[in-house]
Amino acid sequence: MAEKLTRMSWHYYAMALGVLLGLMAATLAAWGAMVSGFAFAILCHPVIPFKGLTRGVFLALFAILYVFAFPDPDVVREMMNA
Numbered sequence: 001m002a003e004k005l006t007r008m009s010w011h012y013y014a015m016a017l018g019v020l021l022g023l024m025a026a027t028l029a030a031w032g033a034m035v036s037g038f039a040f041a042i043l044c045h046p047v048i049p050f051k052g053l054t055r056g057v058f059l060a061l062f063a064i065l066y067v068f069a070f071p072d073p074d075v076v077r078e079m080m081n082a
Contacts, residue, residue, distance in 0.1 A: 014044035014059075021066060028076060032069035036062045
């Protein structure tokens with residue numbers, strides 16, 4: 001019996017990246033970055049009706065929010081040393 005395989009596309013790789021980013025942010029308890037990472041993953045799902053420019057704008061927005069949601073490096077060093 002032949003099974004129809006799902007075609008791998010960029011959506012699934014971007015979803016995995018978003019989950020990885022969210023889990024890395026969870027290790028530092030950076031809640032804003034965690035939400036941005038998971039939102040990135042959800043928005044990349046191929047069933048979501050956003051297409052083209054709209055999806056690109058939101059993905060770029062969540063990526064920018066992710067970068068700036070982390071605490072200062074000194075705070076991270078203190079968290080890692082404690």
